[in-house]
Amino acid sequence: xxxxxxxxxxxxxxxxxxxxxxxxxxxxxxxxxxxxxxxxxxxxxxxxxxxxxxxxxxxxxxxxxxxxxxxxxxxxxxxxxxxxxxxxxxxxxxxxxxxxxxxxxxxxxxxxxxxxxxxxxxxxxxxxxxxxxxxxxxxxxxxxxxxxxxxxxxxxxxxxxxxxxxxxxxxxxxxxxxxxxxxxxxxxxxxxxxxxxxxxxxxxxxxxxxxxxxxxxxxxxxxxxxxxxxxxxxxxxxxxxxxxxxxxxxxxxxxxxxxxxxxxxxxxxxxxxxxxxxxxxxxxxxxxxxxxxxxxxxxxxxxxxxxxxxxxxxxxxxxxxxxxxxxxxxxxxxxxxxxxxxxxxxxxxxxxxxxxxxxxxxxxxxxxxxxxxxxxxxxxxxxxxxxxxxxxxxxxxxxxxxxxxxxxxxxxxxxxxxxxxxxxxxxxxxxxxxxxxxxxxxxxxxxxxxxxxxxxxxxxxxxxxxxxxxxxxxxxxx
Amino acid sequence: xxxxxxxxxxxxxxxxxxxxxxxxxxxxxxxxxxxxxxxxxxxxxxxxxxxxxxxxxxxxxxxxxxxxxxxxxxxxxxxxxxxxxxxxxxxxxxxxxxxxxxxxxxxxxxxxxxxxxxxxxxxxxxxxxxxxxxxxxxxxxxxxxxxxxxxxxxxxxxxxxxxxxxxxxxxxxxxxxxxxxxxxxxxxxxxxxxxxxxxxxxxxxxxxxxxxxxxxxxxxxxxxxxxxxxxxxxxxxxxxxxxxxxxxxxxxxxxxxxxxxxxxxxxxxxxxxxxxxxxxxxxxxxxxxxxxxxxxxxxxxxxxxxxxxxxxxxxxxxxxxxxxxxxxxxxxxxxxxxxxxxxxxxxxxxxxxxxxxxxxxxxxxxxxxxxxxxxxxxxxxxxxxxxxxxxxxxxxxxxxxxxxxxxxxxxxxxxxxxxx
Numbered sequence: 001x002x003x004x005x006x007x008x009x010x011x012x013x014x015x016x017x018x019x020x021x022x023x024x025x026x027x028x029x030x031x032x033x034x035x036x037x038x039x040x041x042x043x044x045x046x047x048x049x050x051x052x053x054x055x056x057x058x059x060x061x062x063x064x065x066x067x068x069x070x071x072x073x074x075x076x077x078x079x080x081x082x083x084x085x086x087x088x089x090x091x092x093x094x095x096x097x098x099x100x101x102x103x104x105x106x107x108x109x110x111x112x113x114x115x116x117x118x119x120x121x122x123x124x125x126x127x128x129x130x131x132x133x134x135x136x137x138x139x140x141x142x143x144x145x146x147x148x149x150x151x152x153x154x155x156x157x158x159x160x161x162x163x164x165x166x167x168x169x170x171x172x173x174x175x176x177x178x179x180x181x182x183x184x185x186x187x188x189x190x191x192x193x194x195x196x197x198x199x200x201x202x203x204x205x206x207x208x209x210x211x212x213x214x215x216x217x218x219x220x221x222x223x224x225x226x227x228x229x230x231x232x233x234x235x236x237x238x239x240x241x242x243x244x245x246x247x248x249x250x251x252x253x254x255x256x257x258x259x260x261x262x263x264x265x266x267x268x269x270x271x272x273x274x275x276x277x278x279x280x281x282x283x284x285x286x287x288x289x290x291x292x293x294x295x296x297x298x299x300x301x302x303x304x305x306x307x308x309x310x311x312x313x314x315x316x317x318x319x320x321x322x323x324x325x326x327x328x329x330x331x332x333x334x335x336x337x338x339x340x341x342x343x344x345x346x347x348x349x350x351x352x353x354x355x356x357x358x359x360x361x362x363x364x365x366x367x368x369x370x371x372x373x374x375x376x377x378x379x380x381x382x383x384x385x386x387x388x389x390x391x392x393x394x395x396x397x398x399x400x401x402x403x404x405x406x407x408x409x410x411x412x413x414x415x416x417x418x419x420x421x422x423x424x425x426x427x428x429x430x431x432x433x434x435x436x437x438x439x440x441x442x443x444x445x446x447x448x449x450x451x452x453x454x455x456x457x458x459x460x461x462x463x464x465x466x467x468x469x470x471x472x473x474x475x476x477x478x
Numbered sequence: 479x480x481x482x483x484x485x486x487x488x489x490x491x492x493x494x495x496x497x498x499x500x501x502x503x504x505x506x507x508x509x510x511x512x513x514x515x516x517x518x519x520x521x522x523x524x525x526x527x528x529x530x531x532x533x534x535x536x537x538x539x540x541x542x543x544x545x546x547x548x549x550x551x552x553x554x555x556x557x558x559x560x561x562x563x564x565x566x567x568x569x570x571x572x573x574x575x576x577x578x579x580x581x582x583x584x585x586x587x588x589x590x591x592x593x594x595x596x597x598x599x600x601x602x603x604x605x606x607x608x609x610x611x612x613x614x615x616x617x618x619x620x621x622x623x624x625x626x627x628x629x630x631x632x633x634x635x636x637x638x639x640x641x642x643x644x645x646x647x648x649x650x651x652x653x654x655x656x657x658x659x660x661x662x663x664x665x666x667x668x669x670x671x672x673x674x675x676x677x678x679x680x681x682x683x684x685x686x687x688x689x690x691x692x693x694x695x696x697x698x699x700x701x702x703x704x705x706x707x708x709x710x711x712x713x714x715x716x717x718x719x720x721x722x723x724x725x726x727x728x729x730x731x732x733x734x735x736x737x738x739x740x741x742x743x744x745x746x747x748x749x750x751x752x753x754x755x756x757x758x759x760x761x762x763x764x765x766x767x768x769x770x771x772x773x774x775x776x777x778x779x780x781x782x783x784x785x786x787x788x789x790x791x792x793x794x795x796x797x798x799x800x801x802x803x804x805x806x807x808x809x810x811x812x813x814x815x816x817x818x819x820x821x822x823x824x825x826x827x828x829x830x831x832x833x834x835x836x837x838x839x840x841x842x843x844x845x846x847x848x849x850x851x852x853x854x855x856x857x858x859x860x861x862x863x864x865x866x867x868x869x870x871x872x873x874x875x876x877x878x879x880x881x882x883x884x885x886x887x888x889x890x891x892x893x894x895x896x897x898x
Binding site for chain 1: 496510514517518521532535536571572575579581592595598600601603604606607611615616631634712713714715717718719721728729732733735739740747751752753756757763789814817818821824825832835837838839849
């Protein structure tokens with residue numbers, strides 16, 4: 001044991017003497033610190049801002065004056081998605097999707113004002129986050145530190161001496177692994193600090209711990225790959241070249257190729273495209289504003305029979321409200337069918353993307369990281385679904401008020417004169433039907449189970465790399 | 479003499495397996511980037527063709543049986559879109575994160591134009607492997623890997639001093655060696671791009687400028703490698719330093735520039751634009767009709783004599799408050815647009831500090847997929863919406879008798895030529 005730690009200590013002594021290594025480590029540390037502070041501040045600001053906006057939107061809704069209930073259906077409401085606590089490490093898709101939706105009757109709107117739309121465009125890597133530094137930059141640092149870890153002994157001739165002294169190649173490799181592991185441990189500190197801070201903001205321990213472990217396994221997998229290369233290869237520059245290629249491939253090329261592939265493999269129609277198909281169907285349903293539409297004849301017969309009435313004027317409820325409620329339900333069913341289809345196609349695209357984790361650990365960690373932080377595509381889809389439920393509920397509650405609390409006669413005569421429209425209003429207390437909406441991330445165990453495939457792939461990478469090290473180290477000769 | 483040097487270096491290169499690997503990789507990546515790009519662009523064109531057709535059918539359907547100008551305008555949606563340019567295959571740019579298609583109608587435009595019918599959010603987040611990314615970020619790394627150890631490897635092999643002595647002038651030795659690699663890399667990258675351009679019918683000027691930009695950027699990287707590799711250090715230290723420089727120029731400088739630009743040019747909160755516009759439109763229902771018609775007439779003095787509304791409802795009043803809603807948020811929208819433009823302008827300036835940012839932006843500009851092109855598309859949508867209003871207002875406001883034949887002359891959206 002003491003031999004192993006002595007080998008590791010020796011490695012540290014050499015690193016600290018190398019200007020290149022010290023400079024690289026200092027630069028990475030500074031970058032990590034500044035990016036973390038900037039991201040934490042930005043996300044905290046967005047979080048409080050969105051929460052305020054959500055509360056303000058509810059207040060204004062409740063504060064609306066007496067009105068015709070259908071006016072409130074069109075007045076609408078807003079849903080905001082505040083970033084989850086771990087977004088300060090991994091902002092994920094939030095910047096691309098936009099975080100607010102306008103909710104109104106008869107329509108499902110998209111999330112608007114994505115940050116990327118107004119961002120300064122400086123190319124592919126300009127949007128630095130702490131997560132992307134861990135995913136892309138730290139492996140490179142491990143390569144710089146470790147590409148000659150083992151083969152240095154070979155180059156300087158000390159390997160022969162050590163083997164002759166009866167040290168095994170495995171023991172030597174373990175010592176080198178310990179040195180690299182201690183570097184990884186040190187660079188885990190900022191992430192651990194952010195994770196602990198996120199827990200103080202209400203993030204669950206399980207999610208924070210899984211995120212930390214995921215990155216630890218990821219960096220260890222890279223460390224093991226680096227060590228394996230330095231055991232197998234005999235020349236410093238070859239080892240560095242091979243590792244740089246592996247990094248270039250895994251961190252820069254494969255993730256983007258995976259996007260190309262999933263986009264080419266599955267064609268997910270945009271909203272306009274599926275809307276157009278849907279609109280044709282919607283016309284068959286009739287227009288919710290026009291209660292005399294032939295599509296409502298059947299509904300009319302049913303409702304008349306139910307209340308034993310001969311004409312809609314005789315009904316104890318407001319026929320126009322019944323129609324509004326019926327057509328909103330039918331339309332929503334249709335809209336949801338198309339929306340679900342679109343989201344499912346996008347989810348299958350993301351699954352293809354995740355499969356590329358088998359070719360690049362960087363993909364595996366980035367998927368796991370977004371999922372665990374609650375900033376992945378699936379969470380965005382849940383936001384869309386939940387805000388849709390919010391929309392449907394308040395619209396239908398208003399339609400119910402329309403049917404039950406507003407007289408039909410008064411309603412159809414509302415445009416006669418100012419006094420008539422005054423009469424066709426309901427008391428503003430009715431607006432309390434709106435539900436409070438606070439969007440939060442999935443429960444931690446749901447996130448962890450969703451990330452399990454990617455985390456498993458990462459562990460697989462680590463095990464394979466460790467296996468390679470052991471096989472190569474056992475066969476070390478001169 | 480020079481020619482002899484070059485043929486000698488080509489033969490030398492043919493035996494350098496490491497170099498051949500990097501060159502082959504460059505060719506493969508370029509072929510992959512270009513073919514995915516061409517496929518995606520064709521896919522988008524197909525989508526647009528389908529949309530145009532279905533949009534026309536839907537509009538015809540919607541207009542059928544309408545009996546009023548107001549309801550005809552209410553139900554008729556109009557497709558607007560920005561088709562990908564002939565060079566978009568090389569740089570998809572903002573098309574993955576900004577919308578390039580909308581369906582708009584005569585209602586308040588600000589409630590419609592910010593809708594984002596974009597693709598899978600993962601695409602916008604990770605980005606595609608397009609030629610622009612290859613040229614801007616990966617090509618410099620390949621060049622570094624090809625050139626960093628020209629001198630150092632000879633030093634390691636202890637031939638360096640001998641070679642320099644026999645070559646006479648030092649540049650006669652290193653220049654042809656590096657030159658051959660540089661030329662090979664450039665050609666292997668550009669060849670698939672040129673073939674893609676032939677398939678897509680890209681304008682010669684665009685493809686010429688793109689090639690020029692790539693060659694220029696690679697020359698700069700060559701210069702950097704050349705200066706660094708004069709340092710008498712081991713190949714691995716040289717490579718580490720060069721990768722460090724790449725990181726600084728490709729990641730750190732763009733990230734700092736972006737952070738600085740965005741901090742200096744705050745954009746108005748999009749939520750506020752939306753909120754204000756909706757409030758204005760909704761409040762109008764409860765306000766006296768003059769509160770809507772007065773600001774409307776200020777914008778359109780020609781309709782002054784028709785601006786009195788009698789009775790609680792009129793289509794012209796309905797469209798007037800839609801218009802007033804847009805007018806109210808116009809200053810905010812102007813700020814939003816200005817902030818985006820000035821961010822983009824400053825990004826263009828600061829991109830001069832980073833060859834990767836510069837190349838990516840230059841390609842996006844040539845491809846018509848940069849921020850400016852996306853804003854230009856939004857402007858075109860605004861112009862078209864204004865045309866729609868100009869078409870409908872006379873009939874709506876003068877309350878002329880409905881004539882479905884007039885609707886045959888509805889303005890049609892014509893996309894502007896892209897790529898310039």
